[in-house]
Amino acid sequence: MTTRLLARLSLAMLLMFAFACDRIATAADQPNIIVILADDLGYSDLGCYGGEIKTPNINSLAANGARFTQVYNSARCCPSRASLMTGVYPSQAGIGAFTTQTPDRNRGPGYLGRLRDDCVTIAEVLKPAGYGCYYVGKWHLHPETGPIKRGFDEFYGYTNDHSHDQYDADYYVRLPEGRKKEIDPSREEFYATDVFNQYAIEFIRKGQASEKPWFVFLGHSSPHFPVQAPPERADAYDDTYQRGWDVLREERFERMKQIGLIDSERWKLPPREIVPVDRDDIANGFPGQQNPAWDSLDADRKRDLARRMAVFAAMVEGVDEGVGKILGHLQKTGDLDNTLILFMSDNGACYEWGPFGFDGQSRRGETKLSTEDNVRSIGDRGSYQSYGSGWANLGNTPFRMYKHFTHEGGICTPLIAHWPAGIGVSEDWIRKPAHLMDILPTLIEVADAEYPTTFNGTNITPVEGTSLLPVMRGENAPPRTIGFDHQAAHAWRDGDWKAVYSKRMPNELKWELYNLADDRCETNDLAEQYPERVEAMAAAWETWAERVGVVQKSKAKSNKNAVDVKAQSMAPSTQSPRVANRPLNVEVTIRSDKPHGVAIAQGGNQHGFALHFINGHPAFDVRVNGIVSRITSEATVTGTVTLKATLTEDAMTLSFNDVDPIVGRSPGLIPVQPIDDLSVGFDDRSAAGDYPQNNQFNGTVLKYSVNEFAVPHKRHFGDTR
Incomplete structure (x- = not known):
């Protein structure tokens, strides 16, 4: 072997050794990571964003870290969580609308209602970089793609549905299967927000004991409805909220000016927001109108509403207390300086459904007015209440609209980053636009991890987000x-x-x-x-x-x-035709290359009708006492098509473009007025026909009529709840 070759080999070995040492040093310096996600928290509910709710611990994070003003979410809990968890848009993650057991396959893989196989989660990215990964709280990315299946080592919380009773101890589970609950309060002492906070610290301890860097995701269900909190916690807020949403909106706006969050010259506080158009009882009698002035309400209504908001505030305070306990533990164990903590919300404040909120799991305009004697029962065990659109308007101060919507009030979230060893303190607000899909790329850079091109044999969708670490450190970001x-x-x-x-x-x-x-x-x-x-x-x-x-x-x-x-943007009508015990004459004109989905429907899983398409074939469904009768055309249609359908006591008929009708046996007239309103372009709430719930149409509805109820021109409303 020549001297020159020996020299080259020695140099190569030295370089390899130096690279290995650098990787070891980098791994040793990897920060721990905590992501805390609040649920339905409004933009200005936190004290550090101008709110009156007591959040001293979150305020401390903000004062000693970085605060963002223009971070966006995806308007609702599970799409936002899908985007946050995967670094891509919700539809790329498989949850373009909502989680579901019956996905609409005709809308493509963006609407599977669960996480897709061609995306990766934060845990699936961080584990190969050496992290232990832990999840606490609300998953809401579908049980079939649960936290253990998608990379997390330990889990406590719930994997199904968007919310649950905070006091129902048996509902919350410990995973993987067979794990014993380390924290198991009695049923009398159980309150989910508190237990989630306790498990966050329990999992931090596990991570610390592993001598590896660790990642904890704390996904709170607070302050999502049902608004529930121990009554003594809510008592402290009663007097505050008796002052009403008008006064408090003005005060929040002034505080936001004082803390430098808003530009007092350019930001103008809008008038009270409208109550979205919906059925009159659901909208508490205010569909399409402004939320009422607080002073226009009577004393009993004020007392009831003030208590609902007091309970909501107590839920937020419970989240903050957990942040304080986590900070205390990290300080005591010496991990605070090298732990990146991110705090945010998944969407804007929730208006469901009108200014008085709702009572009961059906959420169908069942708002009860509490009396002076039972007002403290709001938020009790077994209750299921919301606080309504008036308080949601306060929560989103100074923005317009709410959760479900893409005005700023629906999609803008507070974001706080705290990492003393990595970003220090930002003197000013960070005003660069960002999105929850930026969280994963940020953690990749922080953890020195790699985003895979393939995972479990599947090609992975390229990441859509961008790392926020540079702007946290004061660097500029290009327009996006x-x-x-x-x-x-x-x-x-x-x-x-x-x-x-x-x-x-x-x-x-x-x-x-x-x-x-x-x-x-x-x-x-x-x-x-x-x-x-x-x-x-x-x-x-x-x-x-x-x-x-x-x-x-x-x-x-x-x-x-x-x-x-x-x-595909049609919506329920605020006036539905009377169809009970009378013949039906339904007509709808659509345009689509290959129509599929519901063109028009009224009713739900007990009584109703629908004109719809099955892969281009026109169909007419009538549901009576839960049973669906259907007639379908064997012809495949395309382009502009007019469907006509009739229902009498003797027959149901279906025709298109004035060809001879198909005739079928009638199930009889619809015996009662359906609860679900007329929907155009999809089937709102439960399904009137024999198809998946919602079943959104893939074209344009040009006009429609039901008996004497007609809209003779194209109109786009927009919604699928």
């Missing part, structure tokens, strides 16, 4: 575009410009346009002033929606209204 869609509420942000297409509004819907640099509160719609910009942004939204699987690719690009076709 971000797309939004949640059940027919759409938005497209491009730099400072934002286009919004909403739903459940009292007027005919259209794309709105705002310059957020000048008008962050969306009070001045510039759509008529800049029509070309609106058209360009709507087209950009369409391109994005097809790319990420919000809508299926279509041949309708030559159609000027292609965005409307893909938006």
